Amino acid sequence: MRSRGCFVMLPTVLFAVSLSAGNTRIQLFSAALKSSCRGGVARAVPRCVSGCGNEAITAKWAFRDGSAETEIPLSSDRSWEITIGGEGCWAPPIIVAAGNNGETRTAFVWPTATIAGNFVMQKGERSPRELRATVQTDDAASIDGAISETPLDCVIHSVHWRCILPSAKVDLRIAAEGFVPHYLWGLHASVGEEKAVEVALIRGGSVSGRVAVASRQAELDGTDILLRPASVVNTLSEERHIASRSQRAKPNARGFFQFSGIGDGVYEVIASKAGWSRAARQVRVAGAKESDTGILILPPLARAEVIIDPPADTRGRRWRIVLDRDGAATQPRPPIADRQAAADGSWSQSGLEAGQYRLEIFDGGNIVRERLVANVQPNQPPLHLRMDAISVRGIVRVGHEALAATLHFLSRRGPGELELASDDDGLFVGSFPALGQYEVEIKPKGSSQRLRKQVEVRQDADGNANIDIDLPGGVVRGTLMNEAGEPVTGTVRVYHTGSPAISTSASDDGTFLIIGVEVGDVILNAKSRQAGDSGPVPYVISEGISQPVILTLHARREVTLWIVSPSGQPVSGAVVRFSNQYFWHEEVTGPSGDAHGELPRGIDAIDIIIAAIGFPTKIVKLPITPEMETNPQIMLGRAAATLIVKVGSAPPWPMVRLDQSNADLHSLMELFSSPLGGPSLPNRTSRGFEFEVDPGTYTFCPDRNVSSKCVQKMLAPGIEAVVDLASWSEERSAQ
Numbered sequence: 001m002r003s004r005g006c007f008v009m010l011p012t013v014l015f016a017v018s019l020s021a022g023n024t025r026i027q028l029f030s031a032a033l034k035s036s037c038r039g040g041v042a043r044a045v046p047r048c049v050s051g052c053g054n055e056a057i058t059a060k061w062a063f064r065d066g067s068a069e070t071e072i073p074l075s076s077d078r079s080w081e082i083t084i085g086g087e088g089c090w091a092p093p094i095i096v097a098a099g100n101n102g103e104t105r106t107a108f109v110w111p112t113a114t115i116a117g118n119f120v121m122q123k124g125e126r127s128p129r130e131l132r133a134t135v136q137t138d139d140a141a142s143i144d145g146a147i148s149e150t151p152l153d154c155v156i157h158s159v160h161w162r163c164i165l166p167s168a169k170v171d172l173r174i175a176a177e178g179f180v181p182h183y184l185w186g187l188h189a190s191v192g193e194e195k196a197v198e199v200a201l202i203r204g205g206s207v208s209g210r211v212a213v214a215s216r217q218a219e220l221d222g223t224d225i226l227l228r229p230a231s232v233v234n235t236l237s238e239e240r241h242i243a244s245r246s247q248r249a250k251p252n253a254r255g256f257f258q259f260s261g262i263g264d265g266v267y268e269v270i271a272s273k274a275g276w277s278r279a280a281r282q283v284r285v286a287g288a289k290e291s292d293t294g295i296l297i298l299p300p301l302a303r304a305e306v307i308i309d310p311p312a313d314t315r316g317r318r319w320r321i322v323l324d325r326d327g328a329a330t331q332p333r334p335p336i337a338d339r340q341a342a343a344d345g346s347w348s349q350s351g352l353e354a355g356q357y358r359l360e361i362f363d364g365g366n367i368v369r370e371r372l373v374a375n376v377q378p379n380q381p382p383l384h385l386r387m388d389a390i391s392v393r394g395i396v397r398v399g400h401e402a403l404a405a406t407l408h409f410l411s412r413r414g415p416g417e418l419e420l421a422s423d424d425d426g427l428f429v430g431s432f433p434a435l436g437q438y439e440v441e442i443k444p445k446g447s448s449q450r451l452r453k454q455v456e457v458r459q460d461a462d463g464n465a466n467i468d469i470d471l472p473g474g475v476v477r478g479t480l481m482n483e484a485g486e487p488v489t490g491t492v493r494v495y496h497t498g499s500p501a502i503s504t505s506a507s508d509d510g511t512f513l514i515i516g517v518e519v520g521d522v523i524l525n526a527k528s529r530q531a532g533d534s535g536p537v538p539y540v541i542s543e544g545i546s547q548p549v550i551l552t553l554h555a556r557r558e559v560t561l562w563i564v565s566p567s568g569q570p571v572s573g574a575v576v577r578f579s580n581q582y583f584w585h586e587e588v589t590g591p592s593g594d595a596h597g598e599l600p601r602g603i604d605a606i607d608i609i610i611a612a613i614g615f616p617t618k619i620v621k622l623p624i625t626p627e628m629e630t631n632p633q634i635m636l637g638r639a640a641a642t643l644i645v646k647v648g649s650a651p652p653w654p655m656v657r658l659d660q661s662n663a664d665l666h667s668l669m670e671l672f673s674s675p676l677g678g679p680s681l682p683n684r685t686s687r688g689f690e691f692e693v694d695p696g697t698y699t700f701c702p703d704r705n706v707s708s709k710c711v712q713k714m715l716a717p718g719i720e721a722v723v724d725l726a727s728w729s730e731e732r733s734a735q
Helices: 238-245 668-672 724-734
Strands: 025-028 039-046 055-064 067-073 079-085 093-096 106-121 130-137 153-157 162-165 170-175 183-185 194-196 206-212 223-231 247-249 256-262 263-272 279-285 292-297 302-309 320-325 339-340 346-352 355-362 369-376 383-385 391-396 406-413 417-422 429-432 434-444 452-455 465-471 476-482 491-495 502-505 513-516 520-528 536-543 549-552 557-564 575-580 581-589 594-599 605-611 616-621 633-635 640-647 655-658 688-693 696-701 710-715 720-724
Touching: 025 055, 025 079, 039 247, 055 067, 079 106, 093 106, 130 162, 162 170, 183 256, 206 263, 206 279, 223 256, 247 256, 263 292, 279 292, 302 355, 302 369, 339 346, 346 520, 391 417, 391 605, 417 429, 434 465, 452 465, 476 491, 476 520, 476 536, 491 513, 502 513, 520 549, 536 549, 575 594, 581 594, 640 696, 710 720
Parallel strands: 025 106, 106 194, 206 292, 302 383, 391 465, 476 549, 557 633, 640 720
Antiparallel strands: 025 067, 039 055, 039 079, 079 093, 106 162, 130 170, 153 162, 170 183, 206 256, 223 247, 223 263, 263 279, 302 346, 320 339, 320 355, 355 369, 369 417, 391 429, 406 417, 406 434, 434 452, 476 513, 491 502, 491 520, 520 536, 557 594, 575 581, 575 605, 605 616, 640 688, 655 696, 696 710
């Protein structure tokens, strides 16, 4: 049985010669000084599917002193493919596009050789019925090396195969459907020789590619290629699991590498070499096919350079800069660099791999004045940072009472972060890096409770800046009990419509106190790792006083989700979020695609958000009933839509839901952000936040309430949809 691959056009040389009208002149040159190839026939056939006939046009040719010429009359209304045939002759095909007849085309002709052998099959495997072989060489500097990728004529009978190829130093690729391709590099067969080669056929997918160093003088020696499943890693056990499924390879002298027998999934291919930055690419393997990564180019090491103005803080102390990798590590490790800037405010760190890094700038009092993610690349200019300082005084009150607390300020419009403390009279003072709006986290003295408030730092006519932080006077007090009536420790949260949840921890005797809560109807929820969950409990809060409440914790209901691909294969490393208004939990699927969740009692449904590399993000609502399946299977989608959301420069983020999923509204970042401890905002691009999601109709709202301000957008498979919500963030920030 004969088989052919796809044809690739050989570059041609045009000559200004007189031709007969409509005739294409073919000039042939012998690629060998001594050759058994003397002459043959040029055969042209139309390159069209139907309606143009398939009758061949032929013309004879013969070498004289190493060259030959012939003409073929070709019509201009179609494209043609010309094969050069002859006994003992081999040449790539010539392609003549429609309208280009009448030109001169050139080609080199090689004497032939033969390569043949037997397939080495694994036990129980049948030999393939078809064989696809291509030949090429990258040596374009010599005549006998200028061969683009060209298919070979091959025959196959049972496990024996045979191909005709040019007698030259070539690279050969042999492939059969369902098996890993086999490569032979720098193969040379003499004229008329039949070279024997055994080819071991391995069933499954493969990953291949090339690696290069961004310098003509650098060698590939010492280059390492790592293939590992693309998965989120948060723990050492997950890292060990990924490492057990990873493979390593070395490139050959041409930079080529190949991994064989790879199962379905999304993988990272990482090329590394001492003294150079890494190069990485994701590739998806589906079925018994070859996945090509392309060329991975290792860039030089980079230098991070920062210039701070002014060069010292308000007390004349030097700035301190901490440089670390972006993303969470599976185990504690020191930062890459932690040292003071020079007296002129300059700071640098050399020998860095190109990529994303976290930068923290501290003043002389160890207060963070700026925290940012920097993309460090070779030969980039220094990063200039301007550090301003404004003296601020303020007071913190709960209702009408002063509050001693720790205050953590975070700028909402730009860089700036610091931590202060108020005394027993509620007073605090500090030096702020900039004017503007801040989010302040308030931790009352002697409590684990966290309160949040938005404040604005601005100067009056005299240049002074004062902040009064007034918190609501509502109080919640009570005790946590298990089902046996015994006090237990745990976390208590208060949910108030339109306000962020407030939480605290119960003491050893089960008692808890929550302050700074808006009066009115709220929902209480308590949970404990040992005792379980209280579920949502309605409660009414009054100003300054409250009736003690007992929250009884019940054992949670265990559910195991099985996440699979459209072909039914388990998907490991997928981030699975269980979420409703009162509950949020995150898991990463294991090797069999399983994610375990312990759900609180008293809820009738939970939203499931699944983000897996290589698949669209999926949103489903899982009903919680006594009859529900305890091991439900969720299949990820095959087709994806691209969602581009334009938002403001800082939170709050808009809310979103997939309408046909019946899911609740969730924060955009809750649905689509990185896993806990992952890199900062990885989906942010110059166009906005970009996500691959399930097609369908999505509703976007500025808050958790569905109102006339909400907008809908239909996302179709394979289509990009842009939703511009930047004005919402700006409006809410201005409030």
